[in-house]
Amino acid sequence: MEIIRENRDRLVPIIKTIIFHGRQNIPLRGHRDDGSLLKNENDRESIVCKEGNFRALLRFRIDAGDLQLKHHIETTKANATYISKTTCNELIPCCETVMSSRILEEIKDSRYYSIIFDETTDIAHIAQLSLAARYVDGYGKLHERFLGFVDIHKDNDCSGNIDDEPQESQERSITGEVLGTTILRRMESLSLSLENCVGIGCDGCSVDMSELKGAVAQVAPCRSHQLNLAISRSCKVTSVRNSLGTIEEVVSFFTASSKRFATLKSHLKHSLQSHCQTRWIERHDAVIQFAADLGAVCKVLKEIQCWRDRTTAAKANILLRALSNCEFIVTLFTLSDIMSITYPVSKILQDPSLDVAMAKAKLDSTLKVYDGMRANSDSHFARIVEEAKAVVEELDVEMSVPRLTGRQRHRENCDHNDDAMTYWKRTVFIPTLDHVTTDMRERFAEENIYHLKFNILLPSQLLQHDGNVLTLKLNQCLTELPFFEAESPYVIKKRLMGEIIQYKQTSINALNDRDSVMLALSVCPKSDYPTLHTLYKIFACLPISISTVERSFSTLRRTKTWLRSTMKEDRLNGLALLNTHPDIDCPIDDVINQFARKNRRKEFII
Structure with a gap:
């Protein structure tokens, strides 16, 4: 038993060092990870050799006074130090197993x-x-x-x-x-x-x-990606599609050259954000930021078009003409205004603690704002034009209407007598707003998302509807769930209605009209309301x-x-779990027990 305890104690500082690397996401290996850990400081080879962080931290522990590790390195044989890269590749998956088992136990x-x-x-x-x-x-x-x-x-x-x-x-x-x-x-x-x-x-x-x-x-x-797809659909509007492409070209023009980038930084004091297709929060930031920096970007392009480099100057001249266009400016400020409404919603939808009810409430409030913008389109678009007027005057751009014919084949038909503001409102602002709102309503309709049927369990809905309406809606909700097949549907329905009646009388008033699934679950103990508690838990588990x-x-x-591109899957998962879940403990004894099951020569299990 003393030998086994001593063997386990020898592994403790080694495993702690590996866990430290995983938590801090520090690479372990170096150019040379072989040989004795305690080398002579006068040895030129040991000084020149580039060892990895793992061996460097072990040596640092010894220098800091870790007598246990020092005793292990000095007294053990060279083939039993357990600090080689092979042993590390065995210990890291053991950490993964311990971390995964704790998560799976909770699940x-x-x-x-x-x-x-x-x-x-x-x-x-x-x-x-x-x-x-x-x-x-x-x-x-x-x-x-x-x-x-x-x-x-x-x-x-x-x-x-x-x-x-x-x-x-x-x-x-x-x-x-x-x-x-x-x-x-x-x-x-x-x-x-x-x-x-x-x-x-x-x-x-x-x-x-x-x-x-x-x-x-x-x-x-994913609800947040569904919102992204709804916004992306506005690219079907020709002016929006062309404007987003122009923004991307301008950003690529500056980031492709250090000289152009330095010139831009000297005017803006910051860089332009890329228009990312997948990270759609960056899409909001890119459009809003570009609208704010449009005047400064045009000044930089005017400066670059005078350079001696013909290719760069020609490209800058083309981009400057594209930016100094009435259609681009109106579309840019329209997109900036519309995306300013969805920007906070997009960030809220990424909160892991959000539930379906709260997400649907945020989306409904966003649609109400868009409906108000659509109903008051004249005054709202006038405000957008007023914001763009400063840039229009700075760039000396005329707010004009493009050449019109009797019948347009490739763009919207408008009246010849329309002024510029009316024309751009009808061809840019209203189509873009209608595309976004229509697509959002289609994607988030209750008939397309069965999760929304659970909204009947929200405190406001339980207080609003009577017994007959609740019974009808609960029947629709329960038909989507195969979790109560062991019992009769009639028994489940009666039991649930009885729990809801008691819940409405005793616990629901403590919520103060806050429609949150997790709050409703907190005042719905399983011992008192087992069926309702189960439904609330299922509701909370639905992904957002x-x-x-x-x-x-x-x-x-x-x-x-x-x-580190040759890293294997088990090593990658072990390091990723340690780095992703710093709040989950990784007990050293459990890691040693996992390591001992791999047919070791020494005994580690007591």
């Missing part, structure tokens, strides 16, 4: 959960599927936890789906079937029951929105955004860099 205790996923390509050109889970823990707290990355192509190859034909003849395409099979296999490896999965969150693209071969009964696309898995893409880029 299984919660019972109901939702899966959130998205796909990206890493620095090694590997298609990585990021997987996360949304659930309510035993303390009534809502979590969205990152579960790990999966190599989609490798996982598909190992599944036996590749036929007997030569591998060169197979097309490796990421389809809905491949994603569904990968998710099912990953959930099976994590011992997550598919019967308790109440929803799936994805980005709403055609591949993710496919049926996933029976993986889930309902697919719930895939921001959690998109944040894991940032972790992926920081962890798997160009110098």
